[in-house]
Amino acid sequence: MLFTYISLGIFLAFVIFQSIYIFIPLFKNERKKVSNINKHYTFSVIVPAFNEEKVIQHCLIGFSQLNYKKAELIIVNDGSTDNTMGFLNTILDLRVCDREIDKRLNYQFVKNSYQSRKFENIYVIDKINGGKADALNAGIGFSQNEILITLDADSFLEQNALNEMNAKFQEKDVIACGGNVLIAQAFTGHIHNLKPTFKVKGVIKFQFLQYLTAFYLHKRAQATIGAITVIAGAFGAFRRETLFSIKGFRRTIGEDMDITLKLHKFIKENKLKQKVAFVPTAICYTECPSTLKDMFKQRVRWQKAFIDCLVHYRKCYFHKFSIRFSLFFLVDQFIIGTLNAFPFVVSPFLLLYNQSNVILLFLLGLGAVFLFMYQSLTTLYVSYLHGIKFSKVDNMRVLFFLPLEIFVYRMINLSFVVYGTVSYFYKSQSWDKLERSGNVAWKGVKRGA
Numbered sequence: 001m002l003f004t005y006i007s008l009g010i011f012l013a014f015v016i017f018q019s020i021y022i023f024i025p026l027f028k029n030e031r032k033k034v035s036n037i038n039k040h041y042t043f044s045v046i047v048p049a050f051n052e053e054k055v056i057q058h059c060l061i062g063f064s065q066l067n068y069k070k071a072e073l074i075i076v077n078d079g080s081t082d083n084t085m086g087f088l089n090t091i092l093d094l095r096v097c098d099r100e101i102d103k104r105l106n107y108q109f110v111k112n113s114y115q116s117r118k119f120e121n122i123y124v125i126d127k128i129n130g131g132k133a134d135a136l137n138a139g140i141g142f143s144q145n146e147i148l149i150t151l152d153a154d155s156f157l158e159q160n161a162l163n164e165m166n167a168k169f170q171e172k173d174v175i176a177c178g179g180n181v182l183i184a185q186a187f188t189g190h191i192h193n194l195k196p197t198f199k200v201k202g203v204i205k206f207q208f209l210q211y212l213t214a215f216y217l218h219k220r221a222q223a224t225i226g227a228i229t230v231i232a233g234a235f236g237a238f239r240r241e242t243l244f245s246i247k248g249f250r251r252t253i254g255e256d257m258d259i260t261l262k263l264h265k266f267i268k269e270n271k272l273k274q275k276v277a278f279v280p281t282a283i284c285y286t287e288c289p290s291t292l293k294d295m296f297k298q299r300v301r302w303q304k305a306f307i308d309c310l311v312h313y314r315k316c317y318f319h320k321f322s323i324r325f326s327l328f329f330l331v332d333q334f335i336i337g338t339l340n341a342f343p344f345v346v347s348p349f350l351l352l353y354n355q356s357n358v359i360l361l362f363l364l365g366l367g368a369v370f371l372f373m374y375q376s377l378t379t380l381y382v383s384y385l386h387g388i389k390f391s392k393v394d395n396m397r398v399l400f401f402l403p404l405e406i407f408v409y410r411m412i413n414l415s416f417v418v419y420g421t422v423s424y425f426y427k428s429q430s431w432d433k434l435e436r437s438g439n440v441a442w443k444g445v446k447r448g449a
Contacts, residue, residue, distance in 0.1 A: 010340055011364050017332045018371045021213075022378050024221040041166050043071040044240070045149040045157075046139030048132045051082045055154035055287060058184075060091065062155070062285075064119065065191070068162035072121040075153075076139045079108075079129025088124050092116035097123060099142065105248040107138040132233075133249035133258075140243055148243060150256075152234040155286040156184065159192060164282035165237045175242055175274040176263055177282070178228060179235030180215050182388075183208045184285040194285070198394040198401070203295055205401055206409040207288045213379045216280060216386060223278035227328040230257040231276065235284035242266070252312075254305020261313050265320050280386055296416055303338070303420025304427075310334060341417040372406050 047059050056075070063073045077085050088094065094114035101110065108130035116122040127138055136150060147169060151157065161179065168177050186208040187194040198205060222228045233256030246262045249255045260276065267274050289295040310329075317326040380390070380398065390398065 007364060010335065011367065013331055014336050014340070014368070015371065017328075017336060018375060020225070021217045021221045022371075022375055024224050025217045025382050026378055028220065028224065036170065037167060038170060040070055041147045041169055042145035043068070043147045043149055043162050043165070043237075044139075044143035044145040045071060045073045045151050046136055046143065047073065047075045047151050047153050048078055048135035048139065049075055049080065049084055049153045050078045050129065050132075050135070051080045051084060052153035053080075053082045053084045053087045056084060056087065057091070058154055058156045058285075058287075059151055060122075061191070062157040062159075063122070065159050066157060066162055067159045068166070070145075071162055072123065072143075072145060073119075074123045074125065074139045074142055076125045076127065076135040076142075078127060078131070078135040085124075085126060089114075092122055092124065093118050094124055099123075099144075101138075102141040102244075104244050105137040105141050107134045107141065110138060113142060131251055133251045133255040136255065137248040140240070140248055143240060146240055148238050148240050150233060150236045150238070151284070152286055154184075155181075155234050155284050156191070157235070158283035158285070161235075161282045161284060164279050168277055168279045168282070169237070169239075171277070173274045174277045175239060175267065175272070176231060176260075176276050177237040178219060178223075178231040178276070178278045179237065179282040179284050180278075180280045181211060181232050181234045181284050181286050182215075183211055183288045185288065185290065187285065196388050196390055196394070198390060198397040201290065202401070202404065202409070203292055204288060204290060205397075206405055206413075207295070209376065209379065209398070209401075209405060211288075212383050212388065213375065215278075216382045216388075217375065217379055219278045220280060220382075222328060223276070225324055225328070226275055226322065227325045228260065228276045228278060229325070229329055229333055231260045231263075232256060234286045235282070237279075237282075238263075250312075252305070252308055253301060254308055257305050257309050258312070261309055261316075261321075264322065264325050265313070265316055268320050268322055292412070296419075299413060299416040300420040300423060303417050304424045306333065306338070307421055307424040338417060338421055341414045341421075369406060372410070373402060376402055376405070 045063060047056075049056055059073075059075075063071075075088060077088070093116060095117055097113045097115035099113060099115075101113070108128040110125055110127045112126050114124045114126070116124075123142065125138055125142055127135070140148060147165065149162070149165070165177055165179070168174055183204065185204050186196055186198070186200055188197050189195045198208070200208070219228060236256065236259075238259075242263070246259075246266050250258045250262070252258050263276055266272070289298050313321070317330060321329070380395075
């Protein structure tokens, strides 16, 4: 009986949160609000780089083609052991730069800083390895502009991305923004006119749909309610002085989630009328894992990051975090997203020994499948409203893939959640670097460009 009540309670919470994620984005006014651009902020784009020789050209090309002039690019070479520095020197023709570095944040020793002779607004910091958060802190100290962008080395900013961020920061109550991250391998064409394609490997199809759902549904709903749980590390924007006020990034395996929680805590503790926003029109393309093995590494790291933040901020819920944020983080992310994964993964095996709850589990599973299908269709519709328009053939590919996505890939992902949760308690900070090829089917992207 207790099992029945717990199952029904979790399922009811699941229905509530999935409904929020479906109906808020579905009925939210999609017409873009035109802001009065009273100020053009200056931006510093910070790219932490550890062994990124194969992919670093993506962010260089993206930055060089931005339709925004008041910006600088700061690449932080975090003790790479490959030829990242050599590649950057070849492309950028570096010279030593004597810019003064702000010392308010802690980070490993900076060996030298450089400025490009070819592009005066591109800089490179060469430092001792300290991890991604450490590299970001060094970049913050080196930066001089008002808004700081964090960008992954394999990521490519769409040409209007900073204009869209600048428009959002016209709202004085915006303290930070998350950008919209899309899967690079799922787009083809010229870099200024990319089209989505579903003619890719199954593991990439799964991640493409998952990213579309996460950004066009989940983050838009969370932003509306004021409960964004993570600003994606691949593309985030922050007011520079705010990052100094919260002492920068904590050295942890999930620096992006941690900085988001720091911001929510900062807002609540100081009783600020500020918010963390999301800008769906500020687009960044990033390379996702192309094999299950690499996706396993990534998702295990994400789950460890979540558990780390869950534990680290355990005294903050409903006290130093708002009620809305606490509910989303604890109920949706922890109870539904993590705890629920354990019985869900083992339930088929339990039914072999105890079939008394088979009807209940079947009905709950059927309800979940219906919600997943409806959510996927909503994702396609909302994405279409935002310009992600599949061809008729690709729409058919998506529909035929949905059963595989729900019954196979989601189950695989749940097993990754279980493993990541358990492994946190004996390998909490291990970080397995993904293998990335740097290959995208785009015109206008050439190595060394």
